[in-house]
Amino acid sequence: MISPILASLALASALISQDLLIRDAIIVSPNVAISEMPLDVRVENGRITAIGEDLVALASETELNAAGLYLTPGLIDSHVHLGGNGGLRGDMVEENIALVRAYRRQEPRSYLYWGFTTLLDLTRSRPFVDHWNGLELSSQLHACRAAPYANGYGMMFEPEEYRYEAPYYIHDPDVAQSIPAEHDPAEHTPEAVVGRIADDGDAICIKTFHEPGFGGLFDFNTAPTEVLDRVAREAETRGLFNLLHATSLLSWHTAVEARAHVMAHGLWHWDQLNGAQVNPETELPAQIEDLLDATIENGITVQLTTGAIHGEVALYDVDFLTSDALAATLPRELITWHSGPQGGWFRDNLERIADDNPVVVENFLGHAPTGEPGETSRAALRRVIAVGRYLHANGAELVLASDTPSSPTYTNAPGLHGYQEMLTMEQMDMIPSEVLAAATINNARLLGLEDEIGSVEVGKQADLLLLSEDPRNEISDMGSIRWVILDGRPVQREYLSAGN
Ligand SMILES: [Zn+2]
Structure with missing residues (x-):
């Protein structure tokens, strides 16, 4: 599901600021029309700079394969x-x-x-x-x-x-x-x-x-x-x-x-x-x-x-x-x-x-x-x-x-x-x-931050979540987080657990 390099990065420090290409996520967000089509989301310097189909990866980008996952705002x-x-x-x-x-x-x-x-x-x-x-x-x-x-x-x-x-x-x-x-x-x-x-x-x-x-x-x-x-x-x-x-x-x-x-x-x-x-x-x-x-x-x-x-x-x-x-x-x-x-x-x-x-x-x-x-x-x-x-x-x-x-x-x-x-x-x-x-x-x-956070849209800060279940079905599915993306930095959820 994720490249081994990215996984080890996330587990080692989770902190390296990196440009990120989130691949094939289904976006579930306020202000965004409901779609079942997986999309790619480009993150540069902690901001969402593009959302679309089949974006071409840049050399500087790390890819995060989100196929089968749901992307919501943090x-x-x-x-x-x-x-x-x-x-x-x-x-x-x-x-x-x-x-x-x-x-x-x-x-x-x-x-x-x-x-x-x-x-x-x-x-x-x-x-x-x-x-x-x-x-x-x-x-x-x-x-x-x-x-x-x-x-x-x-x-x-x-x-x-x-x-x-x-x-x-x-x-x-x-x-x-x-x-x-x-x-x-x-x-x-x-x-x-x-x-x-x-x-x-x-x-x-x-x-x-x-x-x-x-x-x-x-x-x-x-x-x-x-x-x-x-x-x-x-x-x-x-x-x-x-x-x-x-x-x-x-x-x-x-x-x-x-x-x-x-x-x-x-x-x-x-x-x-x-x-x-x-x-x-x-x-x-x-x-x-x-x-x-x-x-x-x-x-x-x-x-x-x-x-x-x-x-x-x-x-x-x-x-x-x-x-x-x-x-x-x-x-x-x-x-x-x-x-x-x-x-x-x-x-x-x-x-x-x-x-x-x-x-x-x-x-x-x-x-x-x-x-x-x-x-x-x-x-x-x-x-x-x-x-x-x-x-x-x-x-x-x-x-x-x-x-x-x-x-x-x-x-x-x-x-x-x-x-x-x-x-x-x-x-x-x-x-x-x-x-x-x-x-x-x-x-x-x-909070007066509606231009900064609160939805998955171009221009916003990349505070995002990747879930394994569709939270449009039941809100309890917000408990199925796999990745927390903080200002563009992906962190595996398990890394954050008190049991870890
Ligand atoms: Zn109080």
Whole structure:
């Protein structure tokens, strides 16, 4: 299938920049007419320069025989948090530092293993992003900056002594007495904060938050609509976009009124509607349908991040830890640790929180708990799938956004979590080509990179995947990657596996 020379090149370093001629691939891509005819794709200096039948190989080119394979754009995940601890709790890191190191070494490879060639991290600093982008093998990383509201979610878990060292928090006069005097409120208006982020020059977006406290578990300070609106307007003026963290009815309402550009998270806290009658057709209460209509009318792009919930449900899947998919994604010693006595800490933690907060649980479910394991997570997943189905059916702009890791646990594994997000989109009645668009061209548009990536077209960067199965049949076929082509450099998928 491939020339031995190319295979050894790919396995040896995978990095030699080379002009490439991909032979006889069937192209499956947004913006490209469906065709069963195999075509050749020429890549020069990391760009696609020609697509056609029987292109004549140039002396400088390496040929990659892709007969029988399907060529798609590389995938884009617009909501990740890189450089985590591999599912270890903060206080467990020190005594298991080798595991955390192994995780961080594998993390960039796992995103590529699952086909993600471009990522957007919502909070990482410029040094981290530069480091990541300088690795031999890593997805192209773009960054957002977080602008939390004073004493709100996003800064409340930081110790009070350091909390206000965060350079981009937004001032709230109502909590001024808790803010040390050296921090000038004039430096923390929405305009000042957005201005500093824009002047820093490396972020493409700003994350704000509206989080009252996860359905009653906490009581966080939340920004008024007017403040969030000012952030979004100033971001627009400065050429950035604004993602607003929102998971509840109240927060989604606020985000719609504040005219945020991106809704970060699905709507799974239905507040006073948790127990409401639903429309049997849509499984949604009428008021939620109205809110989703307003979201669509305002042109808000939606990141459903169902993985945040699915990752909790998967904690009850006994086969997940022993799956081939996980073995390819996390270092073996880390999986062994998660299979051991300490590995269940996160699930235990969730269950303890539920046990300690019966009123919150009952409010969330809208009825008394039945005792089913992970019942709140399962209810949340049903809600977010119903929300996604409605949004999709009514023309919302949905983008693939996995929020990896949304929780510090092994079920939020890099790349695999994004793949799972695509499978969940299929449950929202999205056909495979729509899921592929959400994971490629829609995200490219969001990132302002639609002329660079997101489809297999002449002029675009050669971030591409070769699959053995046709992903137009079932989106799970996106798991049949054979080659990842990164900026024109082909890498065999197996080379990226954690099991390698
Ligand atoms: Zn997130």
